[in-house]
Amino acid sequence: MASSSSAETRFSDDDHLALELTVRDPDSPASDKAASAPAIASDEIIPLLIQNQRPRFNIFSSSHTRRKPREQVFKVTETEISPVTQFSSWVWSGSRYSGLLCMALSSTLYLIMELLSNTFSVQPIPLFETAFLRCTIISILSYLWLKRIGQPIFGPAHARKFLVSRALVGSLSLFSFIFSIQMLPLSQAIVLSFVNPVMASIAARVFLHEKLKITDIGGLACSFFGVLFIFGPTLTVQVGSEGKNENLKGNHHIYAVLLGLFSSITGGISYCLIKAAAKASEQPLITVFSFGLVACPAAAICMFTLESFVLPAFETLISMIVLGLLAFCAEVLLARGLQLEKISKATNVLYIEVVLSQLWILGTGKAASPGLFSRLVGCLLILISVSYTIYMGPAKDTE
Incomplete structure (x- = not known):
């Protein structure tokens, strides 16, 4: 060969591997005189640096090994993710039971709202004023969240018909429920409101063509x-004493019951529209924002035309803001649960709110002894129905 090359591998003091490649021509005499001769022929290559001045290129120039940075990054990411964040991610989309879990958490938040409003109610506030403040908080938080994640606030064009329908029907259901709860006893209004899951399952069968199995019908019937x-x-005590209440005499009570049923029917249709809009837009938060966008001005009109405005005190205002934040979280979880799960299964989980409220009443000793047995039987029926729904799971519905 006319030329030969030698590769020298050296280890520096700091344990770095240095690889130096030197090209030599043993047959050329100019290679020995390159350091001393000022100039040679033009066709010969003259080195610019002498041997001891040549820069050494270290291909392993990093001061750490490769395994160490990966271990450090992995440890940092582990410490940065909190258990609350991991649990939220698991509930939102990390499990095949995420839809049912979202519905259960939504029901739990509604129960917490009820307990807080009963415990810390320092000033009576009209219902439409309360609804206006909650819808305002829901609208603001939904708008900020959508802006933060970069989603269009009005949703994609093909989903807007579902969003508008959901906002109108949901607002109609809310306001009819407020009117009925002002005219009916509380227990009757609660029973009528829990007709909502049954109506939602029927509406899902008609509008969304969801299959309604015998087990789904049996579970809803057992819970109701x-x-x-x-x-x-x-109910029997209140119906027997309704003659003493002037608002419940004659046709007024029938109209109030029909209004409560209308609220349940429109609420069931609203659940179907939430599912359709959330699936079309692939973002359940947009359904919450669309509802607040319509319900907020409608509640303001009803507040100033049908009721007298009451200026809340500072403590009352703080409690109303806290309840509005909880209502926002409950609405988002409800929309997510309806997006992921079959409506007949998802709405059946909502009955868990009744069981938790009764357990709270029994735990605090506020339950009346004559109706204790019927309360326990009712809680047992709901627990059996909800447990069977969770046990069957969403995997049985995939075809």
Whole structure:
């Protein structure tokens, strides 16, 4: 060969591997005189640096090994993710039971709202004023969240018909429920509101063509009968004493019951529209924002035209803001649960709110002894129905 090359591998003091490649021509005499001769022929290559001045290129120039940075990054990411964040991610989309879990958490938040409003109610506030403040908080938080994640606030064009329908029907259901709860006793209004899951399952069969199995019908019937067992004794007492209430005389009571049923029917249709809009837009938060966008000005009109405005005190305002934040979280979880899960299964989980409220009443010793047995039977029926729904799971519905 005319030329030969030698590769020298050296280890520096700091344990770095240095690889130096030197090209030599043993047959050329100019290679020995390159350091001393000032100039040679033009066709010869003259080195610019002598041997001891040549820069050494270290291909392993990093001062750490490769395994160490990966271990450090992995440890940092582990410490940065909190258990609350991991649990939220798991509930939102990390499990095949995420739809049912979202519905259960939504029901739990509604129960917490009820307990807080009963415990810390320092000033009576009209219902439409309360609805206006909650819808305002829901609208603001939904708008900020959508802007933060970079989603269009009005959703994609093909989903806007579902969003508008959901906002209108949901607002109609809310306002009819407020009117009915002002005219009916509380237990009757609660029983009528829990007709909502049954109406939602029927509406899903008609509009969304969801298959309604015998087990789904049996679960909803079992849960609703549990509600009747729980509130049955209270209903008989209130119906017997309704003659003393002028608002419930004659046709007024029938109109109030029909209004409550209308609220349940429109609420069931609203659940179907939430599912359709969330699936079309691939973002359940947009359904919450569309509802607040319509319900907020409508509640303001009803607040100033049908009721007298009451200026809340500072403590009352703080409690109303906290309840509005909880209502926002509950609405988002409800929309997510309806997006992921079959409506008949998702709405059946909503009955868990009744069981938790009765357990709270029994735990605090506020339950009346004559209706204790019927309350326990009702809670048992609901627990059996909800447990069977969770046990069957969403995997049985995939075809």
